[in-house]
Structure formats: C-alpha cells, structure tokens
Amino acid sequence: MTLEDVKRTDSGRALMLANEAIVRGALESDVKVVAAYPGSPTSEILDTFSELLDHFGDYRMQIAANEKVALETVAGASMAGFRSLTSMKSVGMNVASDSMFSLGYTGVNGGCVVIMADDPHAHSSQSEQDGRYFGEAAYVPMLEPSTPQEAKEMVKWAFEVSERHKTLVIIRTTTRVNHQRGMIQLEELNRTEFKKKQWKDVREQYFTVGAVARRLKAKLLEKRDNLREESERSIHNHIDAAKGDIGIITAGVSYLHTKEALRNLGLNLPILKIGTLFPLPEKRIAGFLRTLKTLIVIEELAPYLEDRITAIAKDANSDLRIVGKRSGHFSEMLEYNVPIVEKVLAEVTDKKPSHDYDAVLERASRLKETLPQRNPIFCPGCPHRGTLWAFRQALDRLKIRDKIVFNNDIGCYSMAFLPPNEFSDSMLAMGASVGLSAGMEMTLEDKIIAMVGDSTLYHAALPGIINLIHHNANVTLFVLDNSVTAMTGQQFNPNSPKDAGGHPAQKIDMEKMFEAMGADSVTVIDPYETRDCINPVKDAIEAEGFNVIISRRACALYGDRIKKEEGQKIIPSENDKETCRGIYACIKEFYCPAIVVDESDGKMVIQQDLCDGCLECRKVCPVDAPHHIQVER
Amino acid sequence: MKDSYDIIFAGVGGQGLMLLSAILGKAAVDADMEVLTGEQHGLSQRQGSIYVHFRMGKPISPLIPYGTADMMIAMEATEALRYIEYLRDDGVIIMSNRIMPPPGETEEVALDEERKTKYVTVEAIEKKLREITENIVLLDSLTLAKEAGNPRTENSVLIGAVCSCKDFPIETESVRKAVLDLVPPKTRDANSRAFDLGRDAGGECLG
Numbered sequence: 001m002t003l004e005d006v007k008r009t010d011s012g013r014a015l016m017l018a019n020e021a022i023v024r025g026a027l028e029s030d031v032k033v034v035a036a037y038p039g040s041p042t043s044e045i046l047d048t049f050s051e052l053l054d055h056f057g058d059y060r061m062q063i064a065a066n067e068k069v070a071l072e073t074v075a076g077a078s079m080a081g082f083r084s085l086t087s088m089k090s091v092g093m094n095v096a097s098d099s100m101f102s103l104g105y106t107g108v109n110g111g112c113v114v115i116m117a118d119d120p121h122a123h124s125s126q127s128e129q130d131g132r133y134f135g136e137a138a139y140v141p142m143l144e145p146s147t148p149q150e151a152k153e154m155v156k157w158a159f160e161v162s163e164r165h166k167t168l169v170i171i172r173t174t175t176r177v178n179h180q181r182g183m184i185q186l187e188e189l190n191r192t193e194f195k196k197k198q199w200k201d202v203r204e205q206y207f208t209v210g211a212v213a214r215r216l217k218a219k220l221l222e223k224r225d226n227l228r229e230e231s232e233r234s235i236h237n238h239i240d241a242a243k244g245d246i247g248i249i250t251a252g253v254s255y256l257h258t259k260e261a262l263r264n265l266g267l268n269l270p271i272l273k274i275g276t277l278f279p280l281p282e283k284r285i286a287g288f289l290r291t292l293k294t295l296i297v298i299e300e301l302a303p304y305l306e307d308r309i310t311a312i313a314k315d316a317n318s319d320l321r322i323v324g325k326r327s328g329h330f331s332e333m334l335e336y337n338v339p340i341v342e343k344v345l346a347e348v349t350d351k352k353p354s355h356d357y358d359a360v361l362e363r364a365s366r367l368k369e370t371l372p373q374r375n376p377i378f379c380p381g382c383p384h385r386g387t388l389w390a391f392r393q394a395l396d397r398l399k400i401r402d403k404i405v406f407n408n409d410i411g412c413y414s415m416a417f418l419p420p421n422e423f424s425d426s427m428l429a430m431g432a433s434v435g436l437s438a439g440m441e442m443t444l445e446d447k448i449i450a451m452v453g454d455s456t457l458y459h460a461a462l463p464g465i466i467n468l469i470h471h472n473a474n475v476t477l478f479v480l481d482n483s484v485t486a487m488t489g490q491q492f493n494p495n496s497p498k499d500a501g502g503h504p505a506q507k508i509d510m511e512k513m514f515e516a517m518g519a520d521s522v523t524v525i526d527p528y529e530t531r532d533c534i535n536p537v538k539d540a541i542e543a544e545g546f547n548v549i550i551s552r553r554a555c556a557l558y559g560d561r562i563k564k565e566e567g568q569k570i571i572p573s574e575n576d577k578e579t580c581r582g583i584y585a586c587i588k589e590f591y592c593p594a595i596v597v598d599e600s601d602g603k604m605v606i607q608q609d610l611c612d613g614c615l616e617c618r619k620v621c622p623v624d625a626p627h628h629i630q631v632e633r
Numbered sequence: 634m635k636d637s638y639d640i641i642f643a644g645v646g647g648q649g650l651m652l653l654s655a656i657l658g659k660a661a662v663d664a665d666m667e668v669l670t671g672e673q674h675g676l677s678q679r680q681g682s683i684y685v686h687f688r689m690g691k692p693i694s695p696l697i698p699y700g701t702a703d704m705m706i707a708m709e710a711t712e713a714l715r716y717i718e719y720l721r722d723d724g725v726i727i728m729s730n731r732i733m734p735p736p737g738e739t740e741e742v743a744l745d746e747e748r749k750t751k752y753v754t755v756e757a758i759e760k761k762l763r764e765i766t767e768n769i770v771l772l773d774s775l776t777l778a779k780e781a782g783n784p785r786t787e788n789s790v791l792i793g794a795v796c797s798c799k800d801f802p803i804e805t806e807s808v809r810k811a812v813l814d815l816v817p818p819k820t821r822d823a824n825s826r827a828f829d830l831g832r833d834a835g836g837e838c839l840g
Binding site for chain 1: 734
C-alpha cells in the first residue's frame, strides 16, 4: 500500500496520492516539525505524518487545536532553526492568516512550508474561496502544482526558497490535485536525527510593530523583488513550445485538463504553465505575450492570473485579445474538466469538440430523472441522530419550534440542515454559531440555541462562549462530544487523551472548563439513551442564562474501530415485526440508512450488514420493536 | 484510438471503493502501466454517493471526460445510473444488483398509505442503462460472495468479472495477485474463490 511506499528509502517509482507525495517530499527534505489541524482535502497529509511518526521517530508532530496554532507552532520551530510544515484548507488559512501576515514581515529561519488547499465546487467546504490572493496580500511566495510528482518537487523547492529568502512559502493546491493519485519518482531518503538546539545559537528578532514594521516593510519589498528573480528562473514556470499566435497561460489542475483537451482536438498551441503564483514571472509572461495575437487564460475560480496578465499585457502587447472569464468564455464557478476547457478551445480555434458532451449530459439527466437522491447522511450508529431527534422532540413538547433560532456550526452535525431535520438557521464558519448568538440574543425575542462539536469547541468557539458568558447571555449551547474530529477522519483533538501517532496527551476536562468559565448549568446526556435525553434538553432550553448540554458518545466509526481493536463484535439489530405497529418513528425525522421498509407488509426491516447495533431506533420506537439479534456465545 | 483505458467506479460510502481502486492501481503498476486517478475523499460519513475516476495508459487529466469511460464498476445499482454520463456508448458495466435505498426514499415508501410507492428496482435501472450499452454484467455479488465462503468478498467478485472483459488491459493473474496482496491474509482463499466466481459470471454475460 502507499503508506509503505512513503516509507521506502530507495529511489524507485510509486503510485501515490498527491497528499502522500507532499509528505514524501517533506521527508526527503528532512522535515523536522509538523503541526496541523485536519481539513478536507488536506487531511491525509496530517494522517500520513501521524501514522509514520513512530516509524521514523526523527520528526516531532502535533495535531494542533486550530490552523492558527498549527502555523504558529511550525513558525516557532522554524525560528528555532528547524524545517517545518503545516497543511490546511484555505478556510483554515482564514484562521491562520493573522499570524501569516506578520510572519511575512518578520520572516522565518528554518525552511517553513504551508500547504493550503482550495476547494473549487465546495465539495467539502462552506465556500469556493480562492486562496491565491493570500500570497500576494501577505508578500509570501506561493506555488501551485498540477500533479503528485510536481507537488513533491515543489515541497522540496519550497524548503530551499524558504531558507534562501528567510520567508514562509505557501503551496496552493486544489481538491483535484490533493486527491489525484499518480506515479511519482522517489528520491533517496536521508533523514537525520532530531536534536534540540539552544536559542543563543539561532536567535533572531521576530517582532513587528510601528517603526519596526515600517522598516521590515521596506525589506519585505526588497525580498519580493529577489523572489521575483527566483520566479523568473524557476523550472516550475515552463513553456510547452508550439507554433502559432494563439497561446495559453494556465496553472494547477487546469493545465492537465488543457493538455488533454488539446490532444482531443488534435491541436498544438504554445502554453505557458505557471507554477509560481506569487511572485509571477512577469518578464517571462511579457515575453510570451509578445509572440501572440490571442491569449487563452485557463484557471478555476477568480480571474487571478487573468487580471495580472491583463496588466502585464498593457505594456507588453496592448493589442492582445484575452479569452478568459472577463470575455465570458469561462465561469468563475465550480471546478473545470476536459469538456469545459475543450469547448472553449474549440470555439476559439474554429474546431468541433471531439465529443458532443452536451448531448451526453442531456441524455444522462433524462435517464436520471426518477433516480432517488442520495444526500449525505449520518452513519448508522451516529450519536448525532439521537441528539437531534431528542432536540426536536423537546422543541415540540415545549411548543416552541417557531420561537427559537438554531445556530449550527461546522462538523458532521452541519447536516442538520438536510432532511430529515432541515432546521438550521445559520452555519458560517468554525465557531461562528456562538458569535452570531451574541448578536441575536441582543436583538431577538426568541430563544437562541447554538451547537458545536468537541473539535469545533476547542478550535474557534471558546472566545465566543467566553463572550456570551461574560455578557450574561441567555443562550443554550449543545456540545456534541463524540471524542474525535469525526468528519475529517476521526483525528484526535484537545478532547482526546491522545495526539499524533497515538502518543499520550492531556484531555481537556470539558465540564470543569465550563464550570470555571461560569456556565449556569452543564448537563451531560447520552444520545444512545435517546428517549431519556428529551427532558434534560427541555430543561436546558427553558432555563434562563447560559446552559450547556454535552451530548457524549463516541463517533460510530471511531467507536467501531476501537471495538475492533479490542476484539469486540458489533451486534446488529433486527425489528420484531410482531411488535412493530408501523408507526414509523424510526423512519420519520430519524433517517438511519440501515433501515428500509418491507414492501410486502409495510413493516420496517434493518439491513444487518449496515446496522451498527446502537439501538437508537429502539429508543425512538413507542413500542420498543427493534432489538439486538440473538448471537451464539 | 484512445490514449487511455478509463474506468469510473461508483458506489456508496463504506462499500470499500477505495480498496477496489487500490487493488486495480497495484495491479496496473505491477504490470508497468501508468495510472492516474481522481478520487473523492473528504467527508468521512458512510452511505453517501462516491466515485473514483481510474485511468490507465496515457491519460493527462485526473477526470474522465463525459461519454468516454470504457468501463464502469458499480458496487450499488442506483449509483451506476448516477454516474452514467461518464460511460461511452457500448462501454462495459460491471455492477452489483445490490440496492441501498436512501432514507428519503424509504420515508416515501413507508408513508404512502395506499402502498403504491415502491422502491426503485434493479430492473428499472438496468433498462435505463441499456439505452447506453448492452454490455452489462449484472452480478448477484452478495450471493456469489457467500458462495465463496465470505459475504465480505463482494469486491473480489466484481474484480473477477472485470477480468472477463476481453479488452481489459491487465492480465488476469496480475489482478488476482493484487487482490490477494491487499486483502486481509485470513480471507485470501475466499477472495480467490470469489474472484473466480465473478470472472465466470462475467464471462457468461459478455460472451
């Protein structure tokens, strides 16, 4: 498997996910400190480093409470002279960026690399944020690879550039690069021993304010100019030469779609492939533009390259026709693919696309007209299903479903906005539920309810909670404590007694923390005792002040993994059709994917290969029909 | 002539699609072929719709262009239809007859007091797929897996059927070796039998 390939010490070839290739590149660069908070599409970087921690034993790693702490951790290690790396999704960079901008000014010491992934199409993010502007805005160099091989090479180069110019370096990826698996050429691993240093041997000042900041800014501009020269020389910007006056500038995964689209069309156009998003190789771009009458700019999301190239073209080739987003040929929405690129290339060159892609899509959508939707859903055995069910029951009993505001947050439980719950009023960003609650509590007569998971609690909700308590807010907070950062693959967090590599860590005592902060009440419920949760939830919603409900039960996927490791069996459930009266409490507003209906008698049936045996469905059944199957002991 | 042999994998989260993709990836690499995939990771919940773009030969983009995949491997029948825009006309579909109804559909079936609302059937799915291709291998993968001695060897049944496809570019024995290398050691015999049962069943369908 690929983890074995990441461990290899030889220089052979291997099939790797780009996220694994990034880890391999860092290991080949003798990285010494890693810190990260998980976030799709980068989570496998953290997971791979974590799984290899004890195998190598020569780097240090922490799963950080959030991306800002992760960046500061690796920057601290860099200031101590160590090569260090962090990875985050671009919304994570929003959190980390406060320190990132200052680090632009202060610079770093040991090579310090940040992997930042955008998510065009918002596959697993709250927006299609374009993170490319961060580099330019903070004067921090930014690179963008297209393939796993290039991702690995860029990581290695990024460490060198970082050390040569004493600057942070960001490598920007997109989902289609992170989750692309391809062949890579390994290089030898020459790891060195981890050995602490002394501050006196590496000491520099990393301090920026007022007059110091102004002095650093002048130096920063010099640094930017030097980096521009680096960019002009870089092999990561290259021209695929061809004859003709129609040319293409592209970067990232769009380069791959472009190459395949050209092949499909039997075309050979000159391409300038950009690998250094900031600083751009402006002289090379100008030289390329001078050879053209028409330029096609192919990039997902915002017209980042297009606008900068347009500015360069003003002096280099003012008659140049630029085909891109501003000309209406390409969209700023969603991710691209070969058909999208091929259609524009065909139009500009007066050719016909190799396939009638629109007809294929139309036929498919006609065939799919009656296909049932498969929305994301809580797993069988998920504790959130029980918590949300009890929450709704409590609101019904209090007859206040239309007299509350429910501020949701980021995690698996975000799915409360999907069927069967469909009752979230907001969901913005990590920890935002508590901040929004402050403003709403001040201005609305309704009861304000916020919900966070344990990982989100420690990531970004704490300042908002302290703010609510400090202002005597009348808010009910649900904390869904499922032991781990579930959505991204069940990583450890400050709520875990473990850290990267399974190493022991201090678990934060959640109840004590809330009590110390001054919460009016803290009630712990078990969502597997679903019916029993209704009254405590009712009480917490009715009570005045800041009241906390901790719904505690391990994520089902994590819990199953632990059970497996301990040799325990998962005993599925079945429905007792004699007892079942077809009330469908287990179906309406519950939506367990293990549950189906027998069309012959209308009774509920549990698909035992999917069932997790949680028996939450028994707890919501008025006649207790579901029960564990009999197993031979 | 195409420069790549492209497979679209479809299924439901938790069915082991990633292992299936890893097995074919290993088989292809061991046979000295270039491989490029576009995978869907991320939200780790079970029971969602998932896919993998799996490309061998000389692909450039990680995503298969619409209407050009040579093969579809579907571990769940409705998911075959969900990604049908990727398959070329007359491409091969290797699919399980398993259907995992989403809860929204179950709710509609359960709450219809006249009992007229029925689940989507494999027959209805197959009929639609036949508008694109007649080369369909529809497998009762669970029954075959049980016959092989382990209900959890459905993936090997499907991979066996893949090898019955004449223009599939990897040698059958290389694929079998990759299967046996990557499944848990205790299940090797059952997986090998499941592989054979799938290959035989596929051979009958494709002639």
